[in-house]
Amino acid sequence: MPIPDDDAIREIVESVLASRKYQTIAPDLIRAIAAAEISKGRSRKDALKATKNQLHQSAAAYQTGRMAYDVWLLDLHQSHKAPYAQEFRARLRAIMAHHASTAERLPILDDFYSTVLADLPPLRSVLDVACGLNPLTLPWMGLPADAVYYACDIYTDQIRFLNEFFPLAGIRGVAEVRNVLAHPPTQRVDLALVLKTIPCLEQVDRSAGARLLDALNARYLLVSFPVRSLGGRAKGMAANYEAHFARLSAGRDWSIKRFEFDGELAFLATTRSGTVDEG
Numbered sequence: 001m002p003i004p005d006d007d008a009i010r011e012i013v014e015s016v017l018a019s020r021k022y023q024t025i026a027p028d029l030i031r032a033i034a035a036a037e038i039s040k041g042r043s044r045k046d047a048l049k050a051t052k053n054q055l056h057q058s059a060a061a062y063q064t065g066r067m068a069y070d071v072w073l074l075d076l077h078q079s080h081k082a083p084y085a086q087e088f089r090a091r092l093r094a095i096m097a098h099h100a101s102t103a104e105r106l107p108i109l110d111d112f113y114s115t116v117l118a119d120l121p122p123l124r125s126v127l128d129v130a131c132g133l134n135p136l137t138l139p140w141m142g143l144p145a146d147a148v149y150y151a152c153d154i155y156t157d158q159i160r161f162l163n164e165f166f167p168l169a170g171i172r173g174v175a176e177v178r179n180v181l182a183h184p185p186t187q188r189v190d191l192a193l194v195l196k197t198i199p200c201l202e203q204v205d206r207s208a209g210a211r212l213l214d215a216l217n218a219r220y221l222l223v224s225f226p227v228r229s230l231g232g233r234a235k236g237m238a239a240n241y242e243a244h245f246a247r248l249s250a251g252r253d254w255s256i257k258r259f260e261f262d263g264e265l266a267f268l269a270t271t272r273s274g275t276v277d278e279g
């Protein structure tokens, strides 16, 4: 096994963090990708390029325009007063338009959770894995007032924003910076959301989807896939991801329901782990 070139890895991490586009990404993820690229025998220059490319494909490409978290928070503070429901939800929709995954979900948002979660007992704990701006869909989820919401992603500024958002949404929420490739979350929850995330993680590590599903400890798992590329082309994506999820779930003792929405293919798995108080 080649000895890792620590200087090269450090230089790549510094150089990536110096660029505005990647400056708030968790350094441990940048380091892991850089180390993997260096260990392939690439030059520093090529490893830097490849590292940035991976970060773009798996994360940065989804953010559209400037992520103006401070401005958004001010806005939410104002609209949160009254009339809470309409105005607040309208602001949340406008913010969610800045992340491609939630932007695509906006047209189906009124039906998405009400359809998928319709037959489930009250969900008192939810884990949103590689969440993006999806925690802003909380007012559409219909969770009980005492529910706890955990979320994680790799952007420090986004996580700070979400932690300030939760009290405004009236939910006990905790967001944390976490590279789920290296440290998948394992807390026991009623529902884990793995929305449109597996293809991104598998860009970096082909075994990441299976490893994530192995690690999660949830009674219900909602796993979804995009059915169009970021560029808008469908290219048989639904069929490919359906087959991929069939492979990922093979051999697991799950019962699975399939839901197809415009732009998103979702699978709700009932697992044998975790417990939900059905009362």
Ligand SMILES: C[S@@+](CC[C@H](N)C(=O)[O-])C[C@H]1O[C@@H](n2cnc3c(N)ncnc32)[C@H](O)[C@@H]1O
Binding pocket: 029, 058, 059, 060, 062, 101, 102, 129, 130, 131, 132, 133, 134, 152, 153, 154, 155, 178, 179, 180, 181, 194, 195, 196, 197, 200, 201
């Ligand atoms: C396609 S988006 C999905 C976002 C959200 N789940 C949704 O559906 O609205 C993929 C998300 O994964 C995050 N991500 C990429 N690599 C990650 C990693 N190693 N650990 C945690 N999150 C990651 C990105 O920052 C991005 O927010």
